[in-house]
Every structure is written in structure tokens, then in C-alpha cells.
Amino acid sequence: MLIKSYEDLENIRQKARVALEQYDMRILVCAGTGCVANGSLKIYEKLKKMISEKGLLAEIELVKEVSHEGIGVNISGCHGFCQMGPLVRFEPSGLLYVKVKEEDVEEIVNTTVIGNGVVERLLYVNPKTGEKITTQDENPFYKRQVRVTLRYCGRINPEDIYDYIAHRGYRAIAKVLNNMTPQDVINEVTESGLRGRGGGGFPTGRKWSFAAASPGTKKYIICNGDEGDPGAFMDRSVMEGNPHSVIEGMMIAGYAIGADEGYIYARAEYPLAIQRMRKAITDAEAIGLLGNNILGSNFNFKIHIKEGAGAFVCGEETALIASIEGQRGMPRPRPPFPAVKGLWGCPTVINNVETLANLRYIINNGAALFKSYGTNHSAGTKTFALAGQIQNTGLVEVPMGITLREIVFDIGGGLREGKKYKAVQIGGPSGGCLTEEKLDLPLDYDELIKAGAMIGSGGLVVMGDDTCMVETAKFFMSFVQNESCGKCVPCREGTKQMLALLTKITEGKGTEEDLVVLEELAHSVKDGSLCGLGKTAPNPVLTTLRYFRDEYIAHVRDKKCPAGACQALKEYYIDPEKCKGCTLCSRVCPAGAITGEKKQPHEINVELCLKCGTCAEKCKFGAISTR
Structure with missing residues (x-):
């Protein structure tokens, strides 16, 4: 039909x-x-x-x-x-x-x-x-949420286009084609205050204005679904749960800037999301909602899916464009910006999944209602993926400006297993750590940047008091170092040296001079890198140095890990009150570091101990601990 x-x-x-x-x-x-x-x-x-x-x-x-x-x-x-x-x-x-x-x-x-x-x-x-x-x-998990992007995720069948249509699906594009000029659409989105939900927070309407004003008969819309932050799954869930909202958003954006073709760039590790997006495109084409003369208008639009190989750097706009063109995913200097010269040299708008999924709500309900959520400079809602040591892991959508305390303790239910809150890593490898003192900080783009972090795509990893912040910084640095494309020296070599210093510190071999060099390197990488990956890569290091410097000092000066998490800094000992002298620990020790007579308390030679933990695992009496 x-x-x-x-x-x-x-x-x-x-x-x-x-x-x-x-x-x-x-x-x-x-x-x-x-x-x-x-x-x-x-x-x-x-x-x-x-x-x-x-x-x-x-x-x-x-x-x-x-x-x-x-x-x-x-x-x-x-x-x-x-x-x-x-x-x-x-x-x-x-x-x-x-x-x-x-x-x-x-x-x-x-x-x-x-x-x-x-x-x-x-x-x-x-x-x-x-x-x-x-x-x-x-x-309580849902009660404090305001679901705009996620409104129908979990409430409709994502594989049935008619279920989407029944819930006002494609009404927004119909309104646009029947009653609005392209400039009207740009004005409405600009008035809504919608900012890019992929990380940078650039005003969506302004980006569209640049592309609309760029000369050329061929223009493109790209949906960035290359969600690579550890612990993030917002875009994946939208593509899986309401794929037609993404398609409708791309159509609205295409009409606004004069594009008749779009690409969805999704990582191949998202097979279910890709499967449902493909079906949604096929179903929309079958009933005439994608293709030529949509809804009796002169608007034509078609969509392709490009599967990415999972390179984190391809989340950057110019690297993503290179990947779609069949080149190696590496960023290029800007300007020219994609809105002027993008895919195959044509003006191109790149919005992420969540940004596009917001558009139907704005068009259907008006900019004023969307702006009624959030803050003056960060309008609307934002999805966050809650992960880490929190009671309620999952996907939440909340008004911009909500505090971290409300997310972690009201919606997330607080930390599990009686752990004490220590920090949140927000924004993934590009973000930073927020301490207990920042729990009442309003979560919007500008306030987080002031605190040395960023919203990013919305990954939010909660950490308890047994988390080592130096080890955390090392984890994220290892990630970005592996994902660096290697094109520019500051990122390629700087992240490598930063990782080496962090490894040295967590192994108990660091010095206070290393901390000075680490901080200098972080600023050099931030200032000198070509693209957003390198410019934000030092954020976890800089924020942990800013808020948890005492932990770094303990690692280099006292050779201790306050959280007891760094394996190389653990010192195993046997409690003589608990030890029964069963000799099991000495028999399993690969280094022969445990000595003692049968039925007498044993001892560990710390010089010989490999700190493998085998003895503690095998001890039946809980006599072996670390300090």
C-alpha cells in the first residue's frame, strides 16, 4: 500500500x-x-x-x-x-x-x-x-526521566513501520513538506536550542544554515552511529528500538539543507541495530515514504547504510567521511568544514543518532516545548548510559541541567555492595572525572567544560572507593592510544608517552618528576593534536591529576595504591592469628616465597613474591591479605 x-x-x-x-x-x-x-x-x-x-x-x-x-x-x-x-x-x-x-x-x-x-x-x-x-x-528508575528521544523505545515494535506510524510516525516530515519552507525548518530547530548530542554540542540549526547556504546541487546528510566510547550504548539502543525516528530525522535534515541522499554510518559491532535500520529503510521505501516525490511533494530522499570497522577515530567527522569514501579513516585539517566541502566534495551535514531522533519531537510539538526542558544554553533532554559500580545500570534520558547526584542516587539507586561514591567518568575517553564535590553540578555542556569534563556522547561510568584513579586514567589512555590513527605527531607519540608514564606509575616505578612531565605532555597533546580525539585524549589524565593528585603522590612517593587496585603495588602478608600452617599456600606459590613449618604460622618473603594472588585464592582460612 x-x-x-x-x-x-x-x-x-x-x-x-x-x-x-x-x-x-x-x-x-x-x-x-x-x-x-x-x-x-x-x-x-x-x-x-x-x-x-x-x-x-x-x-x-x-x-x-x-x-x-x-x-x-x-x-x-x-x-x-x-x-x-x-x-x-x-x-x-x-x-x-x-x-x-x-x-x-x-x-x-x-x-x-x-x-x-x-x-x-x-x-x-x-x-x-x-x-x-x-x-x-x-x-523510581523511570519516574525522574523525561523521555523524548527514547519515548517509544520499549513501547513499539521496531520492526513494524505501521506501529511507528500509529504513534505519530512520519507526521513531522509530512508537516515539513506541506507547511514549511527549508528556512522555516532551520529556524525552528535553531529556536529549539538543539545542540549536537554526539559530543561537541555544536548548535544544530547553525550547522544546517552553513550547509544550506553552501553552493551546490548535490548535498548529503550523514547519521553518525559510530558510537565508540567504552560503556556507551545510547545510539545503538535508538537504532534498535525506534529506527524510523532516525530515518524521519534524516529526511527533515535533508529537506532543510537541500539534500536528497543520506548515509547511516554504524559500526559493524552493532549487528542488531544495522539489521533493524536496514528493514526500516526497506519498509519505508516499499510504501513510498522514502524515494521520489515523497508524500506527493517534489522532495526526493534515499538512504544507504555504511558499516564501519570499529575505529574510534571514525567518530570524527572528516575521518568518518573518508571511511564512507573508501579511504582510511583519518581526519583532515579544517577548514574547509564538511558543511562546505564534505562527502565527495559536496556540502554535508553530519548529526549523530540522538540529535536526529529529537527532530520529530521538535517539529511536531514546537521549539518552545523542547526548550522548556533543560537550561538556557543546553536545551532539551540527554540520554546517558549508566555503567560501573551502580545499582541500576542502563539507559536513561533526563533534562539537561539535572545534577549528577540525581542521576546516580535517585535514578541509578546509588552504588552497589555498600561502596562509597568516589567519582564518575563522564564523556568516555574524551571526558573527565567528576568527584563527590561535583555531585550537585548541573549537567550541561558549558558547566562540564568548566569542570574539565564534557558530556560527550553520554557514557557515564560510576566508580566506588575501591577504584584506583591512576589505573582509570591508564585504562582510558590505553584506549585512545590504541585508537589513534597516527596521522599527527602530538597524538601518535604523545599518547604513547603518556601511557608509558602511567604504566610506570602504576607499577611503583614512577617519580614526582614523572608527574610534572605527564601534566606537561597532556597539555601539549591537547593543544597540538589535529582532531577531537587527540585534543580530548588527555582529559581523563588532567581531571584525575586535578582532583586526585594525592593518589598519584601515594603511587610515586609511598609506592602504595590507596585503593588497593594496582597489582604491582600490593603487598601480600599472612595473618599469624588466622594461619593454621596447612602449607597449601607454600605448595601453590610459583616463586617459593612462602616459608614455615607445618602447623605453624607461615611468612611471605616480599622480595620474592610475584604478587600473583594465587596464595590468597587458595587459602581456606582467609589468612592472606594485601596491604
Whole structure:
């Protein structure tokens, strides 16, 4: 069925809405990457099978003239609450089950589907109050969120274009094509205050203005889905959970700047996201929402997918363009900027997944509503991937300007296992560490830069008091050093030398002079590198030196790791009160560093000890510890 006009689109929407409303119940099984890895597709198939056997299953064909009474069972995208997956949501009640297993399906069908009851043991339990939470909206993880980009992730079937259309999908591009000029669209996006969600935070409307003003009959839109920060999975979840929102965003951007072609650049490590994006493109083409004369207008647009090989540097605009062109992904000096001379020499706008997914909301609801969230200079909402030593890992979307304290302790539930908060690494390898003193800092682009960090794409790794900040800086430096393309000397050689110094320090061989050299190197790399990777690579080092210098001093002056995390600085000892003289430790020690008589307390020769930890692992009496 081809959609050739705004009226056709509205007719299809009405049919799909009516069909959805006929269901007695709709069950949505999370089929994001995390839940799929934990067996959610088996849960989905078993639910369908058991409900079908009871004669209650209503197959979802949203635009066909058939009755849909019964139970609809469908997959959805990521719900965000990854810590508690697999997740199963029930509509229209909003009931949410967590940590569901395949063996729970029979009880779910008998108790909830047939009996309209609740399986109490599958409800989320608030660890602070012990209260069982029945619905998703009452869950403290979701309660403080404002979901704009993620609004329909977890609530629609990402593989059904009609489900997207039923939820106002493609209405924004229809509004644009029917009622707005390209300049109107640019003005609306500019007025909204939307800034790039990929890291730099450049104003989206301004970027579009440059490209629109650039001469040329051929222009391109590129969706940057090359999400490479450790611990980040925001863009992946949007592409998996609501791929059509990305397509619609690209179309809006294309219309605004005069582009008729776009590329989605996604890393090959995201097979599910790529699979769903491909299907979404094919389905949109099949019903006329991509191609020529879209919705009866003179606007043409087609989209290709380019799979990246996973190079972190290809998140940088010019390196990404080189990769699409079939060249090695290496940045080039700017200007000229891509908006003037980009893909194959043509004016090109590059926006990341989250930026594009915001556009339908802005066009449908107006710039003022979008600006009502966030701060004066950082409007709207931002998705963050919570990871590390936090109770509730997962994907959250919050208004810009929210404090770190609210994210970590209200939404994230605080640190797990009784750990004490130490820091958050925000923005991935390009970001920096924020200490306890920064917990009430509003999270927006400008405030974070002042604190020596950056929002980046939105990775947020929470660290407890047993985390070594020197080791953390070393981890991120190792990452960026491996990912450096090697084109410019400051990044290629500077990160290598910084990593060598950090390794030396964590091995207990560093000096106070090394700290001076490390800091000087960090500033040199920051100032002299060609692209954003090199310019931001020193951020984790600079912020840990700024906020945790005492830990660096302890490593170089006292040869101690205050967190007890650096293996080379651990000193193993045997507690004579606990040691039974069983001799097991001396028998497993590869260095022969443990001596003592049978049934008498043993001792460790620290000069011979390899610090491998084997003795502590094998000791049955807990007599061996580190200090």
C-alpha cells in the first residue's frame, strides 16, 4: 500500500490506531541487545506459543481489515532498565516484569494473561524501601526521566513501520513538506536550542544554515552511529528500538539543507541495530515514504547504510567521511568544514543518532516545548548510559541541567555492595572525572567544560572507593592510544608517552618528576593534536591529576595504591592469628616465597613474591591479605 499524500498517511495512522485499541492486552518483550543476550527472544516465542495454544493470540497486522480482539505479543526495543532484563511490559496497564526467564512464561500466562493477576516475584523491588513496584511509570528508575528521544523505545515494535506510524510516525516530515519552507525548518530547530548530542554540542540549526547556504546541487546528510566510547550504548539502543525516528530525522535534515541522499554510518559491532535500520529503510521505501516525490511533494530522499570497522577515530567527522569514501579513516585539517566541502566534495551535514531522533519531537510539538526542558544554553533532554559500580545500570534520558547526584542516587539507586561514591567518568575517553564535590553540578555542556569534563556522547561510568584513579586514567589512555590513527605527531607519540608514564606509575616505578612531565605532555597533546580525539585524549589524565593528585603522590612517593587496585603495588602478608600452617599456600606459590613449618604460622618473603594472588585464592582460612 503506497502512501502518496498526507491524507493517505493519516488514513493509515487511523487504521493502525484502531487496530491497536482493539487488543484486550498487548505484551511487549524487550528485544534490545542486552535482553536478547539474556534469552528474551525465547521468552517471546514461548509466550506466543502458549497464548496461541489457548486460542487467545491476536496476530499483529495493523492496517488489515481484520478483528484484533485477543492478546497481542510483540517484541520491542530497549526499555533502558538493562540491569533488570529481560523485561516484559503489558499494555494498557503498564505492568512491568523484571528479570524474566523462559520458565516463568507459564505462570505469566496463567496468572496475568488469563487471570488478570500479578506475579509478585517478577516485580521490581525498590532496594531503599522494599516496596514492590507494579508499573513502569511508578518505578523510581523511570519516574525522574523525561523521555523524548527514547519515548517509544520499549513501547513499539521496531520492526513494524505501521506501529511507528500509529504513534505519530512520519507526521513531522509530512508537516515539513506541506507547511514549511527549508528556512522555516532551520529556524525552528535553531529556536529549539538543539545542540549536537554526539559530543561537541555544536548548535544544530547553525550547522544546517552553513550547509544550506553552501553552493551546490548535490548535498548529503550523514547519521553518525559510530558510537565508540567504552560503556556507551545510547545510539545503538535508538537504532534498535525506534529506527524510523532516525530515518524521519534524516529526511527533515535533508529537506532543510537541500539534500536528497543520506548515509547511516554504524559500526559493524552493532549487528542488531544495522539489521533493524536496514528493514526500516526497506519498509519505508516499499510504501513510498522514502524515494521520489515523497508524500506527493517534489522532495526526493534515499538512504544507504555504511558499516564501519570499529575505529574510534571514525567518530570524527572528516575521518568518518573518508571511511564512507573508501579511504582510511583519518581526519583532515579544517577548514574547509564538511558543511562546505564534505562527502565527495559536496556540502554535508553530519548529526549523530540522538540529535536526529529529537527532530520529530521538535517539529511536531514546537521549539518552545523542547526548550522548556533543560537550561538556557543546553536545551532539551540527554540520554546517558549508566555503567560501573551502580545499582541500576542502563539507559536513561533526563533534562539537561539535572545534577549528577540525581542521576546516580535517585535514578541509578546509588552504588552497589555498600561502596562509597568516589567519582564518575563522564564523556568516555574524551571526558573527565567528576568527584563527590561535583555531585550537585548541573549537567550541561558549558558547566562540564568548566569542570574539565564534557558530556560527550553520554557514557557515564560510576566508580566506588575501591577504584584506583591512576589505573582509570591508564585504562582510558590505553584506549585512545590504541585508537589513534597516527596521522599527527602530538597524538601518535604523545599518547604513547603518556601511557608509558602511567604504566610506570602504576607499577611503583614512577617519580614526582614523572608527574610534572605527564601534566606537561597532556597539555601539549591537547593543544597540538589535529582532531577531537587527540585534543580530548588527555582529559581523563588532567581531571584525575586535578582532583586526585594525592593518589598519584601515594603511587610515586609511598609506592602504595590507596585503593588497593594496582597489582604491582600490593603487598601480600599472612595473618599469624588466622594461619593454621596447612602449607597449601607454600605448595601453590610459583616463586617459593612462602616459608614455615607445618602447623605453624607461615611468612611471605616480599622480595620474592610475584604478587600473583594465587596464595590468597587458595587459602581456606582467609589468612592472606594485601596491604
